[in-house]
Amino acid sequence: MSSTFRHSEILEIARREGKVTVEGLAQRFGVTVQTIRRDLSDLADAGRLERVHGGAVLPSGVANIGYEERRALNAGAKEAIGAACAAEIPESASVFLAIGTTTESVARHLLRHRDLMVVTNNLNAANILLANPDCEIAVAGGTLRRADGGLVGPLASRAVAEFKVDIAVIGCSALDADGDILDFDIAEVEVSRTVLRQSRRRVLVADASKFHRSAPARIGSLADLDAIYTDGPLPAGLSRRCAGWQTELRVVAAGRAPA
Structure with a gap:
């Protein structure tokens, strides 16, 4: 055959x-x-x-795959991205970590950071950071999404709006050729938009598989961000647009430092 x-x-x-x-x-x-x-x-x-x-x-362009399956998908790339992102987060910083398996990787690589304050609507990230005694954790209230331990909705957005953090780390479900950052759940998207407004530095962590997917809800554009951490080249032309937007591109691979 x-x-x-x-x-x-x-x-x-x-x-x-x-x-x-x-x-x-x-x-x-x-x-x-x-x-x-x-x-x-x-x-x-x-x-x-x-x-x-x-x-x-x-x-899928209308529904995300299961959270446990997403954890296993491109796990090595996510760990490399998480390590590279965490390495550029200074100690004594305030950080927002959004929902996502790659942001969980960032949390794991923050366990040795000192004097951190982390705000998150990701219960998985909060539980990871419990192992760091030098990290203060603020969990944004909201509606609990049992599928992935995320807190979403208007309550979560209002809670996030009470903070002004040094660095926001968000993920996404898809990234299209125009540089639009996409996700599936509008309730989660609203929280991410609030996070971006309430942050001094805004970064996206997304493995290269996101370049081949689609999702219906728009968080924003790479033009709104300071940096993207990923493990592969962006679609043709998008790298040049990022340079024009002054959005830094950090391409990493397992076992290597960010480029």
């Missing part, structure tokens, strides 16, 4: 069942798991699927 035929069949199964697994596809097609992993990587590189632990899911 040709790889082209397998690819179309894999996409059809993903559309029908929502997710495909490496083991399940290997049994179905009678090929090795290594062959299926190559197929899924090819489809992910083409933007047709998104890799998750043990398989892949369809990229």
Whole structure:
């Protein structure tokens, strides 16, 4: 069976069942798991699927994939991005950490920072930072989103508006070729917009898979930010626009310092 035929069949199964697994596809097609992993990587590189632990899911423009699956997606890149971002956050700073698996990575790399104040609507990030005794944590109230431990809605926005922080670190679900920063939940987007207004320095942490996705709600533009930390080149032309906007581009890779 040709790889082209397998690819179309894999996409059809993903559309029908929502997710495909490496083991399940290997049994179905009678090929090795290594062959299926190559197929899924090819489809992910083409933007047709998104890799998750043990398989892949369809990229969605209207609904995000599950939080645990997002944690496993591009985990190495997220750790490198988190380390690079945290390395440029000075001690004795006030920081806002938004919802997201990459902002959780930033939190892990802040555990040795001293004299920090972190404001967050991300309960996962707050729980991570409990291990840092030199970090004061302020949790923004709001409606708890059980799927990912995020606090969203008008209460969260009003709580965030009470602060003026040195640095805001936000994530996103998608980043389009115009430089628009996109997400799925308008209640979360409103909080992120408030955060950007209440911060002296604004940075985005987003792995390169976000360049191949779509989402319906607009947070803002890269033109509104001071820097973006990512693990791959931006789409053609967007790097030049960032230079014109004076938005710093920090491209990192696992085991390397930011460029």
